[in-house]
Amino acid sequence: DQQVKQNSPSLSVQEGRISILNCDYTNSMFDYFLWYKKYPAEGPTFLISISSIKDKNEDGRFTVFLNKSAKHLSLHIVPSQPGDSAVYFCAASVLGTGGKLIFGQGTELSVKP
């Protein structure tokens, strides 16, 4: 049973445009969500997080939106840059469960010049 789902395995966007990566979850107990970026042959790098008490968190070009009623979150990257090309993982957790993160399958973003 996949509790965190990223239904788009890949996404291609033109440089300068907005990239929108989507993530759905099924476990209503999740109360903390994170986005990680992964380049080949490297470990995932933390990008941005959001607690379930918020519906938006912004950090520079990255904004995460959370819609709890729809059990959906999205990552917006504006403007997209070629260096953003990587695999993006959405992850979810229940605070107080000792750090267990459940990852989605990942979306490979390609930003074309």
Added chain:
Amino acid sequence: DTEVTQTPKHLVMGMTNKKSLKCEQHMGHRAMYWYKQKAKKPPELMFVYSYEKLSINESVPSRFSPECPNSSLLNLHLHALQPEDSALYLCASSQGDRASIGEQFFGPGTRLTVL
């Protein structure tokens, strides 16, 4: 120092070998993690150490044996592995204690091949 380091980068071992993966962080983090990642799949949690005590074991086979000698070091001892254990093994750390997690900082991983 905001790095998690892992050694070795690559490891090839036979099914009868015993080897160890090492992970180190000097960020003062009190939680450390081992994940396994197969190609085109997300990282899957194996173990969590919180304050140097094993707090989560995700029903990992006993041929994988974690060890946390001190708050900066995490080892994964490997014995009698199977070819299907070939994967990228990622170590991570976070400030979090039992009540919170914060973001996890990942190392670059060890690419393990079992022949």
